[in-house]
Amino acid sequence: QKEVEQNSGPLSVPEGAIASLNCTYSDRGSQSFFWYRQYSGKSPELIMSIYSNGDKEDGRFTSQLNKASQYVSLLIRDSQPSDSATYLCAVNAPNSGAGSYQLTFGKGTKLSVIP
Amino acid sequence: DAEITQSPRHKITETGRQVTLACHQTWNHNNMFWYRQDLGHGLRLIHYSYGVQDTNKGEVSDGYSVSRSNTEDLPLTLESAASSQTSVYFCASSDQTGWASPLHFGNGTRLTVT
Numbered sequence A: 001q002k003e004v005e006q007n008s009g010p011l012s013v014p015e016g017a018i019a020s021l022n023c024t025y026s027d028r029g030s031q032s033f034f035w036y037r038q039y040s041g042k043s044p045e046l047i048m049s050i051y052s053n054g055d056k057e058d059g060r061f062t063s064q065l066n067k068a069s070q071y072v073s074l075l076i077r078d079s080q081p082s083d084s085a086t087y088l089c090a091v092n093a094p095n096s097g098a099g100s101y102q103l104t105f106g107k108g109t110k111l112s113v114i115p
Numbered sequence B: 001d002a003e004i005t006q007s008p009r010h011k012i013t014e015t016g017r018q019v020t021l022a023c024h025q026t027w028n029h030n031n032m033f034w035y036r037q038d039l040g041h042g043l044r045l046i047h048y049s050y051g052v053q054d055t056n057k058g059e060v061s062d063g064y065s066v067s068r069s070n071t072e073d074l075p076l077t078l079e080s081a082a083s084s085q086t087s088v089y090f091c092a093s094s095d096q097t098g099w100a101s102p103l104h105f106g107n108g109t110r111l112t113v114t
Helices: none
Strands: A004-006 A011-014 A019-025 A032-038 A045-050 A054-058 A061-066 A071-076 A085-094 A101-105 A109-114 B004-007 B010-013 B019-025 B031-038 B042-051 B054-057 B064-066 B076-078 B087-094 B109-113
Touching (some): A011 A019, A019 A085, A032 A061, A071 A085, A101 B042, B004 B087, B010 B019, B042 B064
Parallel strands (some): B010 B109
Antiparallel strands (some): A061 A071, A085 A109, B004 B019, B019 B076, B031 B042, B031 B087
């Protein structure tokens, strides 16, 4: 059973601060990692993908991947009230013997940015 | 612009009825997926398809079925709706079967079984 764990939150940060969201995963064979943002009542929206160890930056978002520790994080700099949402971590790992991949989602971390 | 359209957006049905949720994508993606999302459980995979005539069971497939007769559509059928199937359902698609493929989601269908 592939597992993806996230702190459910809520995580509250003041406007302008850095929000740090964490995700751990169980399958050492995992090869790709995604962060989705989901506003209340809406569908998940892809905001970041990362495939190799290290940092990847996209605007105010930075994702950090450490495969040895089976850990991926998302940092949101200069947090805005519009960043208030649930952030889903998703991890792609190969299915044993099937030649295909399975994307497993964490349950999400709810972020609230306080004006 | 390419998109995934789900219909209906909201549906109320009675226990025991057959219900079909529609999913239509114009991305021309081979891969399509159905998830349900419930509080405390996150997104769980119901069924998926890697191409026309291909369907596969996900982790919560009991009571659900899909068929794939063309690239654009993957309808989800609840054979005999149960209250436990009250949920928000998301259809998604991706363009590759490899490890780098993110999913694109539809807007969701909120299903209530009374």
